[in-house]
Amino acid sequence: MFEFFKNLDRRWIFLLMFISVSIPIYIVGKTGKTFPEVPTILSEETFRAIEELNEGDPVLLSFDFDPASEGELGPMATAFTYHCASKGLKLYFMALWPVGPQMIDDVIEKVIKPDFPHMEYGIDYVNIGFKPGNEGVIKVIVTDLRQLYTTDDKGTNIDKIPMMADIHSVQDFELVMNISAGYAGTKEWVQYAVTPYPDKIKLVAGCTGVQAPLLYPYIPDQLPGLLGAIKGAAEYEKLVVDKYAGETPDPKYLEGRRRMGPQLVAHLLIILLIILANVIYFGEKRREVR
Amino acid sequence: MKRTVPLIITALGGFVLIVAYFIPATQNWGEVAAIWFDILASIAFVLGGGNLIRIHLKKVSNKGAGWGYSLITIVAFLATLVVGLGKIGVHPSALYPNFPLSGEYRELGSPFWWLYEYAFKPLTATMFAMLAFYIASAAFRAFRAKNIEAILLLSTAFIILLGRTFAGVFLTSWMPDFLSGLRIENLTIYIMSVFNTAGNRAIMIGIALGIASTSLKVLLGVDRSYLGTGEK
Structure with a gap:
């Protein structure tokens, strides 16, 4: 033996x-059935950062991940989108990863179209898509978004999209939410967006388990909220579902907890x-x- | 000339970005440099694709070890490129119905969408999922309590592994309130936010100092290793 x-x-x-x-x-x-979750301080802070916003506030969601990490990050992408849509915020999606637009499509098809049919593309949400350049993209759009983004993901001129009228740079968003599977991701958003403009740009993020320890040094000043891996997603999901999804939530909003x-x-x-x-x-x- | 021009471009680009960061009046210089960087990054995709084809074609023609995989790579790369760039099977956009290439490259049901949905997505997800199997095998073979440092590492690993699941809460929920700091889920938070943060900050500051020194060497032309040896 x-x-x-x-x-x-x-x-x-x-x-x-x-x-x-x-x-x-x-x-x-x-x-x-799932295991009960007790939200920790970082999930609560992430939830609070979105809760503090008012209806109609613009928020930027940068989906910097791919199908490889969808299992870990998909539930938080769903929960972020559901939370923002439930609050009536204006959603601006973008991606620093080439297959990020597909991740955005998934969440639009899964959350916005079936559960928020009143939300209109170009008025309530928009997908400005992917641009190559990693942190170079952040560095430009942090002061002038139109230098890089002249059209949305579908090729529509950005000046013809009603909800883009008041958006000139990342500094015009009330909150930036980043879902990151590596480079370029949360670290770059902290270094090139939040650090130069600490009073104007606020960031919360969700990341893979291997990234989380590397992002703790930025908490709480540069990164007030962080969801680490599926555990972070499950905790945040609980907070969102408890407040917005009623007693019998759709199973797609319980994915984080199911994967625990x-x-x-x-x-x-x-x-x-x-x-x-x-x-x-x-x-x-x-x-x-x- | 072959080395002087890249040296000047590097020094110019680097110093412009440094000056733009510290002097607000020159901020737009930095923006221009960053836009140039983004343009180059886009071109790098073309270079990267060309390089990929070159390396794998060489391997196939030499019938080197694993040349069959190289062949699959070339076929998959070209097929994706052709259906994606050519927007094969994509309908024109409703806004521009007279322009056949005005549709979305990843339109539902198009060949590119099919490749993404049924080849790229499951393959990459499988690769990532396999990590769990290798981690379990590596944990069995590598983690040994050989000395004090290894025991500390093992104990920390156990606390984090338990604390990131319901097991942590379940095992120590009986502890009275005055000992709540010793509950596994709280120990996990403590380890992550104190020991991990302190260690990582120290490493990050060290790396930053190293980067600053290396960058200065590159910008001043002292370190030219990034230009290659000049040999063919």
Whole structure:
């Protein structure tokens, strides 16, 4: 037995991981039940930053991620959009990643069109699309948006879009929301937008788990709210759903919490594997001493 | 000449951005430089595509190791490029019905949309999802409590792993209020906002100082390694 675990084939570990993720997915999918979430301060601050806005305030949502990280960031994109639309804010979508526009399309199709049919393109929400240049894009639009964005994502002249009339730069938005899977993302928004204009630009963000520790140094002055990975999404989702979605929310607004089930079992499996590996390690050392 | 012109462009671009940051009256110089950067970034896509084709064609023609994958890369790249740029299967925009290329390149049901939805999206999501399997395997093989530092690392990892799920709340919710700081979810926040922040800030300041020194070397022409060796 000892020898079996000592030389454990990694395919057994892969199988265990597969089982520990698929069973909770099945159970959560079947029962619809999720674990309770207790929002932490950063999720509450993110929620508060949006709650403090008034109806009609313009907000910029920069979707800087791709399908690879959709599993982690999709739920917060949905929750951000749902929250802003429920508050009656004016939504301006953009992307620093080439497939960001597809992420924007997804959220428009999933949230705005079915649940907010009264919202009109060009009046209540607009997608100005992707521009290459990473932080170079931020650096330009932070003072003059029209230098880079002359049309929206569909090719419509930006001057013909009613809701763009009062928007000349990022400084005209009441809040910037960034969903980031890496470079270019939240760090660049902090460095090139918030840092030079701390009194004019306010940023909250959602990011992948690996990015979160790197963004903590910017909290709270440059980054008052941060949703870290699926846990952050689940906490924020709870705050939004509790206030706006009523007693029987649509399952699409519970995705973050649903994905916490597989995460719990996967984390427990990793802990068990580490403990098992250390038991083997010390057992082997003891054998050597004998 | 081949080296002098890039050196002058680099120095000019760098110093303009520095001056523009510190002197408000010259702010628009920085904007102009940033726009040039964005234009170059767009052109870099073309260069990147060309380079990709060159490298993989070379591999295919030499029948190097894994040349079959290179062939798939070339075919996938060209197919996506042709359907995307040519807007194949896309209907003209309602605003400009007489212009066949006025439609959206990612129109629902178009070949480009199909490639994105049924090839790119599942493939990239699968690659990312596989991380969980490799992390579990690596955790089993690498994490050993060999010394004090490793024990500290392991304990921190356990607290964070538990604290990022409901298990953290479940395991320590019995603790009385005066010990609430020791609950796993609160320990997680403490570790992230104190130890992690302090460590990361120190690293970031160190990196920033390093970048400032390296940038000055590049701008003053002391470090020319980015220009290459000049050999073909």
